[in-house]
């Protein structure tokens with residue numbers, strides 16, 4: 001039996017690739033040395049988060065109640081992608097707990113225990129929650145199981161090997177048995193095991209099982225508590241008047257009218273605008289409406305989307321920084337029989353999560369305590385600490401359920417958390433504050449998926465093979481000027497701008513991918529699937545144009561260009577089979593196919609469209625195949641495919657953010673159109689069965705849908721659409 | 731100003747400005763936070779409640795317009811349609827982030843009370859005012875159909891047993 005030092009596995013500087021390689025080697029059913037953190041002080045302190053002495057912390061990830069509940073500590077925020085259920089499944093599996101006894105709770109902010117093992121910081125993102133926690137949660141469960149066995153062995157005075165654990169009960173052939181709860185106090189006193197055995201995957205009873213109830217409770221009866229719902233004594237509601245244009249600041253303001261209104265308590269200036277504090281939201285809004293503010297627009301953004309796109313197109317004429325180079329494109333193009341070119345324009349996109357940003361903060365002599373849907377506790381701790389000029393460990397963050405994020409809450413500037421902290425610091429009263437943004441505040445705040453321009457050129461030889469591939473990407477950098485810059489930007493190339501255009505499914509002889517990074521005053525951010533949100537569309541629709549030029553079927557054309565990675569063929573074959581790609585075009589059905597890998601997960605989709613009236617189309621059905629390695633929870637994989645496809649359909653069909661003279665034009669759901677019930681196609685998901693290490697599912701479905709839809713339309717109309725959202729009325 | 735309204739079957743006196751939207755009366759004055767704020771302009775449906783049994787967007791309904799009326803929120807949803815919808819939601823794991831779901835459930839319960847067996851078109855018409863950014867629409871649709879089916883088969887069954895009793 002192979003023994004690996006777990007410590008090695010957890011070193012935070014391991015690259016993702018190393019991590020996956022090592023976990024592959026780990027396999028299943030072997031013993032490994034563990035380096036599990038013990039339970040945090042906070043958990044041992046009964047006052048923390050309602051933990052009572054009736055709870056017995058076993059390690060950093062699990063505590064057992066005298067009432068026989070098993071509380072799993074979840075280090076990743078759950079905003080619908082299912083971390084509560086998924087991570088608890090993994091731990092419960094190795095612990096042999098009964099699913100019904102499992103409850104979940106968010107971890108406190110503490111990167112020494114709860115860091116994302118792929119980044120070293122406590123954060124959720126890049127579809128990594130399951131991937132980085134898979135072995136850790138298994139170890140945590142196995143370790144807890146072992147401590148329960150040790151406790152039972154000591155209590156019953158029997159050899160540990162003779163104890164059986166099943167469904168939350170320990171038993172011995174002599175008739176003795178006990179629940180986890182009954183043994184919890186004794187178990188908590190056992191030393192942390194130095195080695196644990198993990199199950200062979202063939203013995204899994206929870207992992208991979210369909211039909212487990214979800215653990216993020218209270219979402220069908222209104223009892224789940226989001227930041228918007230969080231109450232505490234003396235809480236004041238804060239709303240902020242933000243500058244109307246990017247780059248504008250407060251010149252002067254008059255508070256007289258606002259302060260005269262009932263319910264308004266205070267008005268304060270903060271770096272991001274003017275905050276009104278009141279007893280209720282409605283009083284605060286009344287106060288904000290009554291403010292008289294003069295804005296200093298001397299440094300405000302003058303131009304908008306149209307002007308920026310013009311600049312991007314001009315920039316595309318020249319060469320950019322080399323993101324990838326294989327072979328010799330000059331030779332490739334010289335050999336080509338046909339050269340095909342394409343251009344794509346991608347607009348700014350808003351996350352527009354259902355719950356606008358908000359945050360509760362309470363300042364005290366101890367530091368600051370905050371409650372909100374926090375996606376990156378470590379980075380928010382640092383940003384808030386630096387804004388308040390205190391130490392990061394004086395910033396205590398309590399994570400709550402969040403009404404969506406799609407990247408918005410992992411803000412590189414911790415914008416709304418810092419705003420809340422600064423309001424709490426600036427107000428005279430020492431009451432806690434709840435910062436509430438309206439939809440308009442949320443939409444105007446920016447942090448959009450950057451606008452991009454892509455220019456592509458490829459050469460085909462007489463056999464229809466691609467012999468040259470040139471891809472230029474022009475747009476703002478997400479990480480430039482932030483703490484992420486050092487890791488993300490190499491040789492002038494921000495990985496987050498080009499990812500998805502580099503690791504192609506296809507094996508081309510000659511490739512050049514270039515990036516031109518542009519400056520603009522619009523705050524930009526990662527948006528569900530980051531770079532792939534635009535690169536997948538460009539690559540995959542261009543593939544269809546090329547297949548058309550080559551006179552080949554789009555699926556065959558893809559298959560003949562695939563490289564060594566068989567998992568691409570796996571999802572393509574599965575989706576083609578389930579969508580009956582080769583045969584069914586009956587009843588006016590129009591189909592388009594696309595494939596893409598992001599965050600280690602392979603997704604292929606076939607969009608099935610219908611011509612509802614002459615020249616009018618709608619997306620009827622989407623068949624999706626996904627390979628995300630070992631499946632932890634098939635229901636959640638399917639839910640994320642459905643949700644990810646729906647989310648990607650909004651910018652495919654209708655959503656875009658436009659900026660005019662530094663101002664956001666679409667500020668609410670009347671002008672910012674998003675997918676609704678009537679627009680939602682039927683989605684059918686098929687999962688490739690796999691024993692590869694598990695990878696994420698939160699993002700990878702999103703980038704595949706727009707090329708699949710565009711390809712279906714192209715197949716029917718032969719018109720190349722170079723702009724998103726697509727025009728379905730052609 | 732003080733207003734008399736009935737919320738979840740209880741007569742209440744609310745002291746607030748007459749233009750205060752019902753949503754904020756519920757959330758800030760009554761501490762009923764199950765009803766959510768998503769847009770404030772009747773575009774997203776997160777704030778859907780029942781007013782005299784009909785689904786309405788509470789974010790644009792001023793307090794003065796609802797005096798004397800009956801309001802039911804997610805916290806007070808007791809109707810058989812409401813419970814059937816909630817059970818279907820749990821069974822199908824409809825919710826993702828969950829933030830829109832109080833509104834979805836209130837709209838769906840009102841739809842079922844109106845139409846026992848809604849068609850896809852009925853569902854599109856009744857539910858397209860409720861945005862879900864997690865795009866749980868497919869499960870919302872299935873949830874409505876499954877709740878409808880269960881309710882109707884229960885009705886059929888209880889009719890049958892009554893008939894059976896008469897025969898004996």
Ligand code: FES
Nearest residue numbers: 768769770775789
């Ligand atoms: S908050 Fe009322 S419809 Fe959006």
Ligand code: FES
Nearest residue numbers: 827828862863864
């Ligand atoms: S479940 Fe997240 S918005 Fe609907």
